[in-house]
Amino acid sequence: MKILTVAIPNHHFFQWVNQLEHSGHEVFWFDITDGGPPSSKIPWVTQIKGWKLRWDFPLRSSIKSKLPNLYKKLQERNENDVVNAFAKAYQNIQPDIIHCFEMQLAGIPILSVLQEVEVPLIYSSWGSDIYDFKRLGLTKQEVSNFLKRANYLITDCKRDQTIAQENGFKGKFLGVFPGNGGLDLDPAHIKSTTERNTILIKGYDDGVGKASVVLQALELVDKNYFNTYDIVLYSVDRSVEEQIRNSQRLSDLISKVFARNSFVKNTTLLELMGSSSIHVANSLSDGMPNALLEAMGMGAFPIQSNPGKVTEEVIQDGKNGLLIHNPLDVEEIAGLIEKAITDESLRKNAQDFNTQFILKNYNRSILRPQIIDLYKNVYNHSS
Template sequence: MKLLMVAIPNHHFFQWVNQLKDSGYEVYWFDVTDGGPQSPKIEWVTQIKGWKLKWNFPFRSTIKKRLPKLYKCIQKYNEHDVSKAFQNALTTIQPDIVHCFEMQLAGLPILPIMEQNTIPLIYSSWGSDVFYFKELGVSKQELERFYKRTNYLVTDCQRDYHLAVKNGFNNRFLGVFPGNGGLTINNSNIKPVSERPIILIKGYDDGVGKASIVLKALELVSVKLLDYKQIVIYSADDSIQKQIQHSKILSSLPFTIHSRYTFIQNKELLELMGKSCLHIANSISDGMPNALLEAMSMGAFPIQSNPGQVTEEVLVHGKNGLLIANPLDVKEIAKHIETALKDDSLRQQAQDFNVNFMQRQYNRTTLQPKIQTLYQTVYSEYQ
């Protein structure tokens, strides 16, 4: 069986694809953005890259960096069309199945070509592309057209399945799977509640992510509760560092910041989660956040926003975490932080429940045969 994956270069995509290693399937990856070199994370996969540039002219990188407007004009004439490159890949590979990860960046660019054939198309929804499609620049007409061509749907939460049906999807639903294909849980890195000095915050502040509101909430938290705590922010936008520098209260606290543009190894992030008393993530739109699932698996107490009621599929407020009802409400988030820091027994209860729940429901080893069978199911239906 030949599988052609269409996706941007992304850690979660690589993790999903690696669930197919040694499955016997021939797996190809069409890098829809043609970004960067071949990925060593999936070196066993045939990677279709280097298709975009017609001519890699001298000093191209320098011009891109120093004269972006000129570079943009040049590239209008120096880039191959994505649809033609994808058509060439289809013609060469003759895949049995095409699997597209995310709609806006990966699905819509290949849609005109997929509409000209009957190859079974699987679509995995990612992040906000179902819930927040209008704000991401996808029209209702484009959405419905894409759903019409999609034969099979995979989501990372029940919410997105119901939204897809509401917006016109009426073909086969293959089920809910974590976007990264499951979690590898190292129990030796899961520290007891008494050995968790870190408050860990996801630092996206890009319009959808609202880490800046979390920082404003921290300014309201009792200083005594923050004694002996280290605050670590990962995937931080540049605006977050500036916010801390310009705040008298925040700048006096012990922060460690990992920039969004400096890659932090997933193993390192999981180790941080394993010794964090809290994991706080706040946004106005998301699918089922992989970071939330990872934090739960490592025993960090989750304080998480709940856009479209997706987070409540795994979190019960006051039992195994705290749900942020209004991601723009500074006082609400501050109250949640204080509640969690004051209540060791709540955090202990949540840690015990979440670690066991993640082991049962999201363990990578358990999910691997289910993911491999998913493709066999599609293949069998088209023979």
């Protein structure tokens, strides 16, 4: 079977595709952005890259950074059209299945080609892709046209199945799977509740992510609560780094910051989660956050926002975590942090429940055969 995947270069996509290694299928990746060199994370996949530029002219990077207006004009003549590039790739490969990961980035740009062919199309919805499509710049008609073309749907949460059906999807729902194809967690790095001394905070603050509100909440919490804790931020946007620099209180409280544009190995982050007492992540829009699932699986007590009621699919508020009902309410978040710090029994019970829940429902080795069968079933149904 030939499977043609379409996606941006993305860690979760690479992890998903690697579930198909040694499955006996030929897997191709059309890099919809044509960004960077071939990925070393999926060396066994045939990677379709280098399609965008007609000519990679000398000093291109320098012109791009120093003369952006000139670069834009040059690129208007120098870039190949993504529709033509994908159509060519399709004709060369003649795939049995096409799988688009995300609609806005990977599906809509090549919809005109997809509508001309009858090959089964699988669409994987991630994050805010379908939940918040208007903010992402898509019209209801564009979404409806794409969903009507999609034959099969995979989501990372139950919520998005309903949204897809409400917006024109009439095909077969293949199930809820984590965007990365499952978690591979090392129990050796899961510490007991009494050994955990870190509060870990996700640092996205890009208009949707609202780490800045979490930091404002930290400033409201009595500093004595943090006497035995290190506070660590990861995937931190520059605006949050500036917020920390401009606050003496935050500068004193926060032990370490991992910038968003710096590379941190996933294994390193998982180990950090395994020694963290609390994991806090706050956003206005999302699907099922992989970081939340990883934190739960590594035993960190989750405090998480709940856009579109998606997080409550895995968190029972007050039992195995705490839900942020208003991601812009500083006082609410401060109160949740205080509750999590002071209620050790809650954290211990949540850790016992969450580690087993994630092991049962999101274990990578358990999900792998399901994912392989998923493609087989689509192929057999269309043959």
